[in-house]
Amino acid sequence: MSDCLFCAIAAGEIPADVVYETETTMAFRDVNPQAPTHILVIPRTHQENVAEVVQAGNASAGELMATVTAVAKAAGLDTHGYRIVSNTGASAGQSVFHCHIHVLGGRTMQWPPG
Ligand code: AMP
Numbered sequence: 001m002s003d004c005l006f007c008a009i010a011a012g013e014i015p016a017d018v019v020y021e022t023e024t025t026m027a028f029r030d031v032n033p034q035a036p037t038h039i040l041v042i043p044r045t046h047q048e049n050v051a052e053v054v055q056a057g058n059a060s061a062g063e064l065m066a067t068v069t070a071v072a073k074a075a076g077l078d079t080h081g082y083r084i085v086s087n088t089g090a091s092a093g094q095s096v097f098h099c100h101i102h103v104l105g106g107r108t109m110q111w112p113p114g
Contacts, residue, residue, distance in 0.1 A: 001046040006098035010044045020074060024060065025067040027103075036106030037075050037082075041068050047099045049088040068101050077105035085113075 001007050008014040009028065016028035019039055030038040043064055047053045054061045072082050082105030087094035 001098075004046055004098050005096055006040075006042050006100060007046050010042065020067060020071045022063065022067055024063045027067060027071045030102070034102075035083075035104040035109070037077060037104065039071050039075065039103045041071055041101040041103060043099055048097050049094070049099050050086050050101075051088065053099050064099075064101065068103055071103055072105065075103070075105065077103070081105065083109055 005014065009016045010026055018026060018028045020027035020041075024044055025041060026044055027039050027041045030040050041064060043053055043056075043060060045056075047056060047060075050061075053064055068084055069078075072078050072084075082103060085102040085104065086100065087102075
């Protein structure tokens with residue numbers, strides 16, 4: 001999709017600190033980290049949110065979550081725990097309308113979040 005920041009990152013048009021890639025997904029560090037480790041996992045194709053990824057088919061949703069768990073393991077977060085978040089809609093805090101899963105770890109986190 002034109003004008004989509006994460007499509008531009010997926011296409012290599014805008015640089016990002018990429019930590020993991022598959023044929024259908026990509027993971028890169030958030031520019032404004034909210035935890036010592038803060039990685040965003042995206043589908044390479046434009047889907048606005050998780051619901052659209054699920055609508056695209058179980059393979060897409062499965063690949064996205066497989067990348068999330070692989071990224072958490074590669075970053076060493078799986079032993080002490082980590083949080084995954086995906087904001088859907090502006091009122092939930094979504095600011096980039098290309099589906100992304102935040103993978104956060106490396107510090108103790110409170111629940112519920114603010
Ligand atoms: P959300 O507010 O849930 O839509 O999350 C969007 C995230 O994208 C925020 O945490 C931003 O810090 C992050 N972000 C924005 N621009 C970039 C970029 N160029 N590279 C990496 N992360 C970005």
